[in-house]
Amino acid sequence: MTRMIRMTLQGNTLDVSQAAPRQVSAFLQKWRLYLVLLGMMLPTLIGLGLFTYYPQFGAIKYSLYNWDGGTTEEFVGFRNFREAFTVDPLFWQSFQLVLILLAANILKMWPSILAAIVLHRLRSERWQYIYRVLFVVPMIIPSIVGLLIWKGFYDAGNGALNAFLNSTGLMKALDRLDVFMAGDGTSGGLVNTAVARAVRDRFEIAGTHGLWWMIMVGVVLILVRMVSGRFFRNRVNPVAAPLTWTAAALLVAAVVLSLLFCVWPTRPINAFAEGTPAWLGNQHLIIPAVIFWGFPWVGTVGVLIYLAGLQNITQDVYEAAELDGVGPVRKLFAIELPLIMTQVRINLIFLTIGTITDYGLFLLLLGPWGGPGSKGMVPGLYMYSTAFLDQRFGYACALGMILFVILLSITILYQKYVKVEK
Template structure:
């Protein structure tokens, strides 16, 4: 009987196991092997050892892509957390039309990336964009935004802050999970709104903040679609929007240097893993859970 149950369990799990091996395990180990070859799709691959990695470390575009990606992540992740938490707390207030307001703030995250790209290219156009037109009315000369190397990455960050709907939902779920007992006890002690926010809400929301931080870092370091659509894969102006994943994609599918791109993918994996480990190690000092002493 136990054998039949075990066989039935394996049979039910078999499609998932096959999918895991075919779509995760095989590509993973294949890319590891190809990173040590000069595989380029057209000609047979030859073993070259760590030559791809040594070439990468002397590749100026590799370092530029990595620098751009890290700079973007350092701007985008903290701002996404601050805006996301603030908006979630405002949307959690018991006001008339709460459900409608939540829907309005979530809707932008449902738009396709290409639609978002076209919209923001128009809004941030330095000649006739609405953003610069508004700034001009209040006496401020608007920057070149996407056409300016100084403002290109901040422009990209602004676009991503407009589509925070998914993370706001997670923050709202975290806020709903905080027990009202804490606030009732604080009311008895005479705490005001600001004190309750910084001594109850924010500390007890840190597990959710930590989760969104990890996911935000991973996503930011792999940012591809938005800058690629904005620059058509060029990374201009002056390669200020040449992100790591874009350069990886160009090497793989434009230059057909699959071995070189595989080496880039493994370096990105190591960078993401190291940053994630550092964040996990630091979480014990600032992440608090309900019921802990």
């Protein structure tokens, strides 16, 4: 018995002595692999830090300085931010165009969604492949070439747009619409009716403030609706429907009013009578021209994003819908749209970031100050002009920090509330 116990203890000691080197070897081998992977990633991390993150942190630093881009530096603290919020009206005026473009982008998303759904429903794989290639081909063409084509398209004398409108008689229709919508500035006209003028003047709906108030109230009502739903839980929520419909009505009204009062002039501009309106040279026509840019708004990237989401829908869902007698239109609203909300959210984020920060389109079409009356000024273009024309790089960095916070907040809202219906 004693001999057996002694042999067992010796065996356990032997196992422990053999296990320790194996653990050390496995530990060293694991860390050797980590070091190899780190060595392979190190050039990328160094490049990312130097050329991506360092300039970003540099922008945070210089937003607190009066910096001209050279050697002149003066620490001013938060003076640049105070100037942006209290003194500089043009920066916040540029958000009026952003609000209009974001509202228009919601409508301009539909052609891409419908094009992706049509491609997805094609039975022939051969035709699907051909159309996908056709949608990818425009990505090869430099974007600046497309912008130059559109600039010539809008030319007052030889532009294709004016030639098309004159040849089809639509120019006369626009001339009549100019009078019908605006009237004579004091009476008549759809935009200048007594009710419209009273509402516009009383609540400043024609400006940015009234529209932002309508949107804010709509969002607050949605939040109250969510909180009340948690309060009632398993009981019937009596305020759910009124809050939902009121919030939806306010948001839709904000979109419609922004497109009506902010896009179309409130007084006759008499630009269509001679048949040569300067779309990019008339401050009243700049916003309609910018909205019309990209027609028919079937964006290559947007179509491919939506198509990728549609391909993730299993065939079983469509087969079950066909057994239930679901038609093509109901499939669109009951199956396809709810299940591609992730892709809609991604595209919304891209469109929002591009609308607020992009300036290439407006710089090439309208110049560094957004055309006559700065009607085509967007925050990205204003930041560019402030930095490279006024040589106020520190103030431009402060504007960039404000845009970063705004974009981050909007992205968080998209991530939280634009979700897939399971």
